[in-house]
Amino acid sequence: MPRFTHPRLEDVPLDLALHALADPNRLTMVARLAATERLSCTGAAPCESIPKSTLSNHLKLLRAAGLIETTQAGREMINRLRRDDFDRRFPGLLDVVLANRPA
Amino acid sequence: MPRFTHPRLEDVPLDLALHALADPNRLTMVARLAATERLSCTGAAPCESIPKSTLSNHLKLLRAAGLIETTQAGREMINRLRRDDFDRRFPGLLDVVLANRPA
DNA sequence: TCGATAGTTCAAGATAGCCGAACTATTAAA
């Protein structure tokens, strides 16, 4: 039973946040979560072809960056964007990044 | 005689721009350039102790991300933030990142 | 209980980043 750790946003440095967003796959995942409230891991996947382990690692990094919160629900892991927390810590950053994201 | 290549901003993907900013040293360098108009390489350095080769590589990446322009002036390389170009390509991004930068 | 589902963790190979050492180019001094 994986017990996920979620950092306090004040402990997340800007570099880590930017690094988490500086990847096309993760950015797509964040955009999906921004649009859909709560998604399972496979639901948040940027594409079908991505390996499970890679997906899991991306989500782990997004967690470490304070971008998402993951809770277990049955055998699924439910991911949710920590938008309020993140916006308080880095005002405007997520909005700007999502707005500049390629279509 | 190094002949620097500067990308057109429309060819710079968001991931690369974020990646370039997702490093404390580079971010410090960008902040310095944002405050000082034109700086030599060592002038833009984030600290005294950083090796020249590392510094040079950071500047190369900032160039590739469309963040700076480098021209030769004598034996110095003069770096300038491509703020207008970058802002046109990624509106608001640089402002937000600089505003969220740790003091 | 058995199988399928959903995801994590591990480890190994691939990739990227850091930095010392050698090199280039320019300026200044002798």
Place this chain on the structure above:
DNA sequence: TTTAATAGTTCGGCTATCTTGAACTATCGA
């Protein structure tokens, strides 16, 4: 005009990070 100093770049090797298949854990449905 050498000679030396300055300002960086480039190269190569080491390290660290990323990716991914394989093995594992846990839960649900039949």
